[in-house]
Amino acid sequence: MRIVLDAMGSDTCPVPDVEGAVLAAREYRDETIIVVGNEPLIKQELNKHETSALKIEVVHASEAVAMDDKPAVVGKSKPQSSMHIGMNLVKDGQADAFVTAGNTGAAMTIATLFTLRRIQNVKRPALSSIIRVTNGKTIILLDIGANTDSKPDWLAQFALMGQIYAQKALALSNPRVALLSNGEEETKGNLLIHETAELLKSSAMNFVGNIEPRDMLKGNADVIVSDGFVGNIAIKTLEAMGSVLFNLIREEIKRDPIALAGGFLAQRAFRRVYRQVDPFEIGGAPLLGVNGVVIIGHGRSNAKAIKNAIGQARMAVKGQVIQSITQGLADTPAST
Amino acid sequence: MRIVLDAMGSDTCPVPDVEGAVLAAREYRDETIIVVGNEPLIKQELNKHETSALKIEVVHASEAVAMDDKPAVVGKSKPQSSMHIGMNLVKDGQADAFVTAGNTGAAMTIATLFTLRRIQNVKRPALSSIIRVTNGKTIILLDIGANTDSKPDWLAQFALMGQIYAQKALALSNPRVALLSNGEEETKGNLLIHETAELLKSSAMNFVGNIEPRDMLKGNADVIVSDGFVGNIAIKTLEAMGSVLFNLIREEIKRDPIALAGGFLAQRAFRRVYRQVDPFEIGGAPLLGVNGVVIIGHGRSNAKAIKNAIGQARMAVKGQVIQSITQGLADTPAST
Numbered sequence: 001m002r003i004v005l006d007a008m009g010s011d012t013c014p015v016p017d018v019e020g021a022v023l024a025a026r027e028y029r030d031e032t033i034i035v036v037g038n039e040p041l042i043k044q045e046l047n048k049h050e051t052s053a054l055k056i057e058v059v060h061a062s063e064a065v066a067m068d069d070k071p072a073v074v075g076k077s078k079p080q081s082s083m084h085i086g087m088n089l090v091k092d093g094q095a096d097a098f099v100t101a102g103n104t105g106a107a108m109t110i111a112t113l114f115t116l117r118r119i120q121n122v123k124r125p126a127l128s129s130i131i132r133v134t135n136g137k138t139i140i141l142l143d144i145g146a147n148t149d150s151k152p153d154w155l156a157q158f159a160l161m162g163q164i165y166a167q168k169a170l171a172l173s174n175p176r177v178a179l180l181s182n183g184e185e186e187t188k189g190n191l192l193i194h195e196t197a198e199l200l201k202s203s204a205m206n207f208v209g210n211i212e213p214r215d216m217l218k219g220n221a222d223v224i225v226s227d228g229f230v231g232n233i234a235i236k237t238l239e240a241m242g243s244v245l246f247n248l249i250r251e252e253i254k255r256d257p258i259a260l261a262g263g264f265l266a267q268r269a270f271r272r273v274y275r276q277v278d279p280f281e282i283g284g285a286p287l288l289g290v291n292g293v294v295i296i297g298h299g300r301s302n303a304k305a306i307k308n309a310i311g312q313a314r315m316a317v318k319g320q321v322i323q324s325i326t327q328g329l330a331d332t333p334a335s336t
Numbered sequence: 337m338r339i340v341l342d343a344m345g346s347d348t349c350p351v352p353d354v355e356g357a358v359l360a361a362r363e364y365r366d367e368t369i370i371v372v373g374n375e376p377l378i379k380q381e382l383n384k385h386e387t388s389a390l391k392i393e394v395v396h397a398s399e400a401v402a403m404d405d406k407p408a409v410v411g412k413s414k415p416q417s418s419m420h421i422g423m424n425l426v427k428d429g430q431a432d433a434f435v436t437a438g439n440t441g442a443a444m445t446i447a448t449l450f451t452l453r454r455i456q457n458v459k460r461p462a463l464s465s466i467i468r469v470t471n472g473k474t475i476i477l478l479d480i481g482a483n484t485d486s487k488p489d490w491l492a493q494f495a496l497m498g499q500i501y502a503q504k505a506l507a508l509s510n511p512r513v514a515l516l517s518n519g520e521e522e523t524k525g526n527l528l529i530h531e532t533a534e535l536l537k538s539s540a541m542n543f544v545g546n547i548e549p550r551d552m553l554k555g556n557a558d559v560i561v562s563d564g565f566v567g568n569i570a571i572k573t574l575e576a577m578g579s580v581l582f583n584l585i586r587e588e589i590k591r592d593p594i595a596l597a598g599g600f601l602a603q604r605a606f607r608r609v610y611r612q613v614d615p616f617e618i619g620g621a622p623l624l625g626v627n628g629v630v631i632i633g634h635g636r637s638n639a640k641a642i643k644n645a646i647g648q649a650r651m652a653v654k655g656q657v658i659q660s661i662t663q664g665l666a667d668t669p670a671s672t
Contacts, residue, residue: 134580145518148526182481182568190484190565213569214576229526230566232518233549237570240550241577244470248612249585252605262601269588269595276584 001030002095003313004086005306007037007045008064009102011299014038017101018045020306025054027307028314034095036061036086061085067299071105075114083107087115090292097293097313099284101301107294108146108287116292119322121329124150125289126158127228127296128165129235130282130312137219140166141180142288143228144235150227152195155179156203157329159196161288162223163205164328168319169286169312170222174206178221180234181210192227203332242277283308286316288325293317337366338431339649340422341642343373343381344400345438347635350374353437354381356642361390363643364650370431372397372422397421403635407441411450419443423451426628433629433649435620437637443630444482444623452628455658457665460486461625462494463564463632464501465571466618466648473555476502477516478624479564480571486563488531491515492539493665495532497624498559499541500664504655505622505648506558510542514557516570517546528563539668578613619644622652624661629653 005021007014014037021033032055035042039060046056061082065074074081083102087110089095100107104127112118112125128142142162147154159177166175179196181189186197188210200207211221213234226234253263263270275281283305284297293316297309316322341357343350350373357369368391371378375396382392397418401410410417419438423446425431436443440463448454448461464478478498483490495513502511515532517525522533524546536543547557549570562570589599599606611617619641620633629652633645652658 148518180569182484182565182572190563193565212576213573214579217576217580227526229518229529230569233516233566234569234573236518237549237573238577240548240553241574242581243550244553245578245581245609245613248609249605252608253602255608256604259602259605262598262603263605265598266589266595266602267598268592269585269599272588272591273581273584277581 001314001317002032002034003310004034004036004089004095004098005310006082006086006098006100006102007035007042008061008082009100009297010301010306011067014041014045016301016303017306018042019049019303020301020310021056022046022049022051022054023303023307024310025051025056028311031055031314032057033310034059034089036089037064037082059085059089065103065106067103069103069106071103071109074106075109081110083110084115087111087292087294091116096317097295099295099297099309099313101284101297101299101306101309104145104296107296111287111290111294116290116294118289119291119326119329122289123157124154125287126161127287128162128285130170130285132276132281133217133219135219138170139216139219139222139224140170140285141216141224141226141231141235143226143231145228145232148227148229150192152192152199155192155196155225155227156199159200159205159223159225160328160332161325162225164324165286165288165316165321166222168321168324169316172222175222176208177205177223177225178208178211180216180224180226180230181212184210184212184215186210280305281308282312284312286321291322293322337650337653338368338370339646340370340372340425340431340434341646342418342422342434342436342438343371343378344397344418345436345633346637346642347403350377350381352637352639353642354378355385355639356637356646357392358382358385358387358390359639359643360646361387361392364647367391367650368393369646370395370425372425373400373418395421395425401439401442403439405439405442407439407445410442411445417446419446420451423447423628423630427452432653433631435631435633435645435649437620437633437635437642437645440481440632443632447623447626447630452626452630454625455627455662455665458625459493460490461623462497463623464498464621466506466621468612468617469553469555471555474506475552475555475558475560476506476621477560477562477567477571479562479567481564481568484563484565486528488528488535491528491532491561491563492535494624495536495541495559495561496539496664496668497661498561500660501622501624501652501657502558504657504660505652508558511558512544513541513559513561514544514547516552516560516562516566517548520546520548520551522546532561616641617644618648620648622657627658629658
């Protein structure tokens, strides 16, 4: 398997990106990691690591997408970006997956409109987030921001793509699909939820109804579907609340010496908590609906996150996610 | 001032409700607290407290709304509920405000359709949540669940009502109004956000644009406006994430004796953290748009929460919120 990593993705690229590629090449010895970006910079970083026994290739890209590049513009204005070149390697069959911690909107635009394009019958690609919830369970939430003002048949497709991803790449058997809503009763939800529920009920999916945020975080469903506006606010609220609480705890513990001593003694417990909610343990999540495996990580990714995002890409390729989605959409009335 | 408390509201009513009324009567000596509900039960609870010097009155109600009563039905099926009788006291001018920790949907229906009814020109009443965020700042988020599929002019009214409440009852001068969105740029948001932003820009309000959850929790705006479906998911996600993290920390600290000792030493710090995020410190938030002060608290309210909800009602009455909203809607083009 050949996995492309965008070296110019993360906020502090290419340092964590290249180190993550090295970690991945060490952990997944059978796979080749193709690092795309500014070649001199990449080589400089690679030289900091022992890579002689590793399958790492470098492909030069003369441009890089910045975090503040406008997605609508950058697809045209930087045709030689590492995103373009990396995704085209996948499109041309020279690689199996593309991983980036870069500008999400740009990755989506470049994938959808300039390189990989949509899988046949896909109405809208969807961004997902893979979250580890209580008891080590893993859920996939989509769409988390690609589409606002979604239509019911788009959401039904997100559900199908999410279900296939959960099954094939996350190894969940018969994943439970739910709609993120303001209450679990059938009467709850807005018009979009009501109409989507009808579509899902008549599908072959294991649709378990509406789910509230609390039950989502308990892992009471595996695939949580929402409009991109709502999903984005939910995921950002999760992140914001987590960071507010950790900061508050840190500040309050520092405020008195006894608590500080206590915090010191309890730090192993805190580390265990943090590991359970650390988004970098997952590393990245797929952009679903484009014709190739694309995994997008957080801009703040560290090397471990990059390595784990590459691991996520590897699972998606092994699970033949693209083939399954292509097949699933060809078979399913919701796609017509 | 005379404030009505629904004794039959909270999940464990009337115990915390009545105790909260006693605490409020003690703290706000000038005000009369009218406790409405099952008179024998209320008196039994009152007898547990020293109330001889307090201004507490009891009004009997032969029925009580249960948490699982359907809002659409209970307005008609239980016309003698403590909610009906309590709100009618406000409607008839015998009291100034109504407070309940009961069934939110029922309170809204009974207020809107059976007793107080809407303030003139109000398109839709909105449920709000008052949240204490970083640095002790207070924000008001609305709508958090009364209306799904809101229209732009409804949201513009929520903004106006929230702004007036923030000014009059929360004592914030020139409150900043923002739309909860998936990004702060003007291009972010869904159609509803875009159309509402246009209305708010042309209003006299201090509209500061879109706000993301992270900046909401930093208190970067005072009045956060959203559709009820989205607001409900945001508030439930906040609560769920808070409870997940506190539980995780508790579990992990218990898992090893050193961490447990540390947790013991740090408990004062934890208590300070908890106090800052404890919803019971606020107690309740207004149902805005009905023609009378109605404060709704959480079903899990304890006595302190009930007392604080009564305090919230007191601030709203002192601030002449209803008069100001009536005036504001009469003056504002968005209300026509």
